[in-house]
Amino acid sequence: MEVKSEKKVGENPEKTEEKNNMTGQNTLIKFDHISRIYQMGAETIRALDDISLTIHVNDYISIMGPSGSGKSTLMNIIGCLDTPTSGVYQFEDEIVCDMNSEKIIKMNDNQLASIRNKKIGFVFQTFNLLPRATAFQNVELPLIYAGIPRHERREKVLKALKDVSLADRSTHTPSELSGGQRQRVAIARALVNSPSIILADEPTGNLDSETSREIMVFLDELHRLNNTVIIVTHEPDIAAHAHRMIHILDGKIDRDEINHQKIKNPVNV
Numbered sequence: 465m466e467v468k469s470e471k472k473v474g475e476n477p478e479k480t481e482e483k484n485n486m487t488g489q490n491t492l493i494k495f496d497h498i499s500r501i502y503q504m505g506a507e508t509i510r511a512l513d514d515i516s517l518t519i520h521v522n523d524y525i526s527i528m529g530p531s532g533s534g535k536s537t538l539m540n541i542i543g544c545l546d547t548p549t550s551g552v553y554q555f556e557d558e559i560v561c562d563m564n565s566e567k568i569i570k571m572n573d574n575q576l577a578s579i580r581n582k583k584i585g586f587v588f589q590t591f592n593l594l595p596r597a598t599a600f601q602n603v604e605l606p607l608i609y610a611g612i613p614r615h616e617r618r619e620k621v622l623k624a625l626k627d628v629s630l631a632d633r634s635t636h637t638p639s640e641l642s643g644g645q646r647q648r649v650a651i652a653r654a655l656v657n658s659p660s661i662i663l664a665d666e667p668t669g670n671l672d673s674e675t676s677r678e679i680m681v682f683l684d685e686l687h688r689l690n691n692t693v694i695i696v697t698h699e700p701d702i703a704a705h706a707h708r709m710i711h712i713l714d715g716k717i718d719r720d721e722i723n724h725q726k727i728k729n730p731v732n733v
């Protein structure tokens with residue numbers, strides 16, 4: 465019997481995005497009135513200000529906005545690296561935190577680490593690779609955190625490095641790699657656990673335009689393979705790879721629009 469409402473993270477066929485948006489199926493992430501406030505002495509900084517947002521499986525989203533508008537804060541909350549001050553955050557079917565209820569509900573550190581290690585792949589502007597570890601060891605790290613046995617780790621790491629065309633650089637440390645190769649190691653590390661979602665905060669920020677194109681080919685491919693991809697970028701041509709473009713301004717969603725250049729059959733709602 466076909467169970468239509470069943471969520472199949474990472475398995476839904478292409479072109480379901482439009483359907484999802486209409487039916488609400490396959491919701492991956494839900495923000496319900498999320499705020500992140502910093503109190504700095506007398507000053508209150510609303511890094512995120514009452515954001516409600518739904519992200520579906522296999523969405524390809526770019527997040528743009530001026531410096532200080534809240535993009536990294538948004539990514540950090542999605543990635544369970546930070547907790548909102550108010551609002552409800554739901555990942556897949558689980559409540560990550562409900563800061564509104566009388567008694568605040570929050571996942572404990574182990575639960576959060578489990579989501580980070582198993583469900584989310586992070587790619588940062590500055591690569592965040594361990595400088596003294598080889599490409600192999602850097603990519604292996606999330607698998608160690610996730611408790612995967614050694615023999616399985618080796619196979620997965622070699623496959624991830626092959627996927628980013630770096631099979632022949634596995635023994636190189638970051639300083640023995642080019643900028644683009646370093647970022648590809650970071651992408652391999654993000655992918656090695658087959659996460660539900662790739663979060664890339666300015667993944668091309670430190671790269672020249674040719675190398676940026678190379679990285680975007682990988683991110684496009686990841687989306688084509690049914691992953692959910694979210695990129696923060698300042699560059700409009702990078703943002704244009706995404707199918708949905710969200711603009712943040714002063715901690716609020718200013719615009720959330722479909723990239724009609726990419727979506728051939730836009731949602732008819």
Ligand SMILES: Nc1ncnc2c1ncn2[C@@H]1O[C@H](COP(=O)(O)OP(=O)(O)OP(=O)(O)O)[C@@H](O)[C@H]1O
Pocket residue numbers: 502504509510511529530531532533534535536537538
């Ligand atoms: N730990 C912190 N303590 C206090 N304020 C913070 C902290 N982290 C961020 N902020 C403030 O929150 C706001 C949003 O910061 P955020 O890093 O999300 O911006 P951003 O959009 O990623 O900017 P950029 O494009 O420069 O990376 C900024 O005004 C910033 O100064």
Ligand SMILES: [Mg+2]
Pocket residue numbers: 535536537
């Ligand atoms: Mg930032």
